[in-house]
Amino acid sequence: MTPSVLVVGEPHGDGLAPVTAEAVGVAHVLAGADGPVAGLVGGAGSASAIRELGQFGVGRVLRIDDPGVEGASPGALARAVAAAASTVGARLVLLGGTTFGRDLAGRVAVAWNAAAVNGATDLRWDGEALLARRPVLGGRATETRRLLGGRYVVSTRPHAFPVPERPPVSPSVEAAPAGPVPPLLLGPKRLGVKAVPSGSGPALADAAIVVSGGRGVRAPENFRLVEELASALGAAVGASRAVTDAGWRPASLQVGQTGRTVAPQLYIAIGISGAIQHLVGMMSSRVIVAINNDPAASIFRVADYGIAGDLFEIVPALTAEVRRVRGT
Amino acid sequence: MEIVVCLKPVPDAETRARPLPDGTRFDPEGVKFVLAGYDESAVEQALLLKEAIPGSAVHAISLGARSRTDEVLRAAIALGCDSATAIEASPAAFEDPIAVAAGLRAAIEGLPHDLVLLGKQSGDEEEGLVPGALGELLGLPHFGFVVDLRWDATSQRLRFGRSTEAGEESWEAPLPCVIGLQQAWNDPRTAKLPAILKSRRAPIATVRAPTGPPEGPTSEPARFELPPPRTGAKMIEYRTPAEAATKLVRILSEEAKVFP
């Protein structure tokens, strides 16, 4: 029997977050060539979300019409996901491994009585079991977990899987089953969302490229060198703790043990020495580039490519070169 | 406010991770387990709330091998937590994050709890599954990846932020609630020597969680691998900054294929 897979669509602007498309690609592979893949989307903005799912070959879409679920706590949504998974007879629920997906996964697993793993970078069946690989210990090691018991909830790490190329279909749409949500779960209220202003680059945790600056930039006003390179690359901006502790940039940009863990395709460390507490937050990046005027800096031991030199000279040259190549 | 703070002993960041000879999992032999930096921050958050709201108490709980939990719980007492509970079980029962949540529930249900706080766990292995699983098991709302948690006395609600793909969200939630914190944005206090000495004699309560492998769906470690050692950066030779820039951009697009 081909295993049926349900992909939970993550709303983003008018459509879906890019990571949802990546999860759909994984779903097609795990469901087998013509295995059933279903999608779940929320009320507002669902028309374009449904169209997007169709473009990636999802033939059946369940739509949550209960406005109470949207903007309520993840608890209310988890119940809806569990009910939809049962309706489509899924063996696997896939989510994108963003804040949204990772936060939901544990709750869905309990509500639907499934085994769960977050942030998978590789997935394959092993008979009835599912093998999921992911970086652990801040990228210092990789663990493969065996999920057992026939029902699985998995979030996929952003950028770990390609966006699928499938013949587009026009999906069937049905209402997702609505169950009673305990009043306690409807207590929390979202007061607002400050959309990340366009032009300020992607969110740090989900970015394909991250450019981070450290104490080597010497003063808050110089940090714009880092930001300009990031902007030329369409990258997110990060920082070492030296920078956030000094208040040069907000703590939300801090990468490392006590900040965020990032794993982009490309990580550029500028004026960062490479303390272990910083390294554990970025070591599973695919390619690491370091720019530092101390050729003995530890960052060069984990980097793939290094430029030993003065960041005040190198970074503006790099920004100019990126702009030239990109024609911007 | 009765606050339960869940603490997890994690391998020290300086630890050299290595697999067991059978390659299935991490070898804990000789590894130092410590109160993680982000758990220190969760304790700090709990203590700040306690200080802001008269009549509050903070209960520290920790799950795992006794030698590891007691160390972490005593550190929490020395910082100012009011009680400590160790959750004991066979290691096999806790190799799955959902089972971990079930173990935490066993202790939390025996304690008064308006707010259950967890630190960020990404340096370790669970990547944010536990707060949601725990919320569902307790039948309480939960939020993971929370920043800037505050108590609003006027509305008698928690206020906090979360940064998601959609942007910076702001939320308010009534108690009871389970909160997983995203990062250490506060400056954790350090324990004073007399408090550390006193914590050595502090009582630690014991809860025995369900032992044996959990029934139904679960997960187990199958393989633990170290990445091939990084051989060090390929250094770019250059005479002028412009040449360095041209060479790097070419390498990134042609060799590393990450750009443009």
Ligand SMILES: Cc1cc2nc3c(=O)[nH]c(=O)nc-3n(C[C@H](O)[C@H](O)[C@H](O)COP(=O)(O)OP(=O)(O)OC[C@H]3O[C@@H](n4cnc5c(N)ncnc54)[C@H](O)[C@@H]3O)c2cc1C
């Ligand atoms: C419990 C704990 C948790 C921590 N958590 C984190 C964390 O999450 N994230 C984090 O980042 N740190 C963390 N730290 C701090 C960490 O140990 C380091 O202190 C910090 O990462 C150093 O930041 P830095 O590399 O920017 O500064 P420095 O170590 O001061 O390095 C600055 C670098 O800039 C280079 N430089 C100077 N001038 C130039 C120039 N003109 N051109 C090029 N290069 C130049 C120098 O050679 C040097 O290598 C933590 C520490 C502890 C104890």
